[in-house]
Amino acid sequence: MKCVAYVSPMVPPEWITAHGLAPSWQQLRTVRRDRDGGTVRGVCPYAAAVLATATAESGAAALVLTTTCDQMRYAAAMVERGRSLPVFLMHVPATWQTSAARQLYRDELLRLGRFLVQIGGAVPGAETLARVARRYEAVRRQVVERRAVLGAREFALAVAEVRGFIDEGGTNVRAAITPARNISIPTRIASEGPSLALRVSIGRLSCRNNKSGNESPRSKVRSPACSETAQTPSAGIPLALLGGPLLADDHGILDTIESLGGRIVLDATESGERTLPGPLDEARLAQDPLDALVDAYFGSIPDVFRRPNTAMYDWLGRELPSRGVRGIVFRRYLWCDLWHAELQSLREASPVPVLDLDAAGDEQSSANRTLARLEAFLEMLSGASSLGKRPSSIRREDDGAAGGCRDDACLLRFDHRP
Numbered sequence: 229m230k231c232v233a234y235v236s237p238m239v240p241p242e243w244i245t246a247h248g249l250a251p252s253w254q255q256l257r258t259v260r261r262d263r264d265g266g267t268v269r270g271v272c273p274y275a276a277a278v279l280a281t282a283t284a285e286s287g288a289a290a291l292v293l294t295t296t297c298d299q300m301r302y303a304a305a306m307v308e309r310g311r312s313l314p315v316f317l318m319h320v321p322a323t324w325q326t327s328a329a330r331q332l333y334r335d336e337l338l339r340l341g342r343f344l345v346q347i348g349g350a351v352p353g354a355e356t357l358a359r360v361a362r363r364y365e366a367v368r369r370q371v372v373e374r375r376a377v378l379g380a381r382e383f384a385l386a387v388a389e390v391r392g393f394i395d396e397g398g399t400n401v402r403a404a405i406t407p408a409r410n411i412s413i414p415t416r417i418a419s420e421g422p423s424l425a426l427r428v429s430i431g432r433l434s435c436r437n438n439k440s441g442n443e444s445p446r447s448k449v450r451s452p453a454c455s456e457t458a459q460t461p462s463a464g465i466p467l468a469l470l471g472g473p474l475l476a477d478d479h480g481i482l483d484t485i486e487s488l489g490g491r492i493v494l495d496a497t498e499s500g501e502r503t504l505p506g507p508l509d510e511a512r513l514a515q516d517p518l519d520a521l522v523d524a525y526f527g528s529i530p531d532v533f534r535r536p537n538t539a540m541y542d543w544l545g546r547e548l549p550s551r552g553v554r555g556i557v558f559r560r561y562l563w564c565d566l567w568h569a570e571l572q573s574l575r576e577a578s579p580v581p582v583l584d585l586d587a588a589g590d591e592q593s594s595a596n597r598t599l600a601r602l603e604a605f606l607e608m609l610s611g612a613s614s615l616g617k618r619p620s621s622i623r624r625e626d627d628g629a630a631g632g633c634r635d636d637a638c639l640l641r642f643d644h645r646p
């Protein structure tokens with residue numbers, strides 16, 4: 229089966245599968261100066277990873293990108309110019325409140341369909357599309373239901389699995405979400421990269437067909453590089469992780485947070501549960517399955533690029549209290565204007581403290597800086613908890629503050645509203 233690589237949650241994998249092709253959600257690797265010849269200054273690390281890995285050797289028949297940010301448009305233009313791989317740039321309107329915007333998204337899906345047929349796919353009938361869509365939704369629901377018993381890394385990898393190819397019975401993903409008895413927590417910092425087992429499945433734009441018996445997320449977590457520390461997912465200070473997509477190397481931050489006494493109960497990154505599609509409307513699915521997909525994706529996914537992006541704040545307003553979140557780790561890539569511009573609004577709107585983490589890709593000092601900031605953040609949150617109230621200010625070490633907040637923690641800001 230030919231494989232179609234993609235990196236945007238606004239592309240429905242059901243649509244690709246219904247065309248008889250295998251969607252492949254990419255877990256890209258950080259571009260490093262020493263190994264990959266350097267990043268381009270001004271290009272966000274995620275877009276740089278797309279550029280570095282979109283090669284003819286990838287095994288993919290095509291790459292689908294979206295217009296959700298300027299960096300992705302740039303990446304699409306560069307891949308097209310290099311002719312390394314057929315690339316389809318799908319226009320996703322930032323506005324969403326008009327029927328014209330919705331119609332444009334639907335038309336773009338139809339245009340994508342014609343492209344898929346050109347590269348070897350088949351036009352799907354309505355019944356086929358509805359059947360595939362139901363299959364994906366059933367498996368997605370199972371993954372979300374298992375969230376509470378999976379570690380943060382396991383859940384992130386399971387979410388990545390449901391964005392890929394799902395076979396007839398959905399068995400390939402179901403096998404991957406059986407809860408592990410022990411959660412493996414690497415004691416190393418995230419910069420050391422993914423576990424040994426994970427490294428074999430990433431590193432270039434890969435095209436995996438899950439029918440061939442690839443590793444489950446659980447097996448990836450259980451690597452020789454990980455210690456078998458026993459920690460249940462229910463332990464630790466509940467946090468949300470918000471921001472752009474995680475690169476495969478970035479999953480270490482989830483382990484790092486857990487090893488420092490935190491727990492990601494809400495993965496609101498672009499690659500996390502925030503961007504899973506909404507529930508399918510069964511009546512609409514029976515009547516017009518493509519329309520049902522438009523509603524589930526274009527009509528439901530709250531993201532930073534949308535104008536207005538109030539749906540993202542509405543979603544956070546529901547999910548933060550319902551998960552008992554006590555702090556937000558806001559992780560943005562250097563040179564990502566979209567997320568950087570959102571920081572101030574988030575701080576003003578958030579009912580809990582926000583830690584701003586900028587990720588610079590291959591910058592050497594990045595890992596230690598991240599660790600220091602996370603330590604200070606969690607130390608502050610646990611201190612607030614032991615005092616039985618939230619702190620009203622952050623004092624620097626030289627102010628003689630108990631607990632010794634680092635300079636990094638002064639990036640935090642608190643909401644004093646009742």
Ligand code: SF4
Nearest residue numbers: 272274297299472564
């Ligand atoms: S992280 Fe930001 S700049 Fe990079 S691809 Fe995503 S939205 Fe675009």
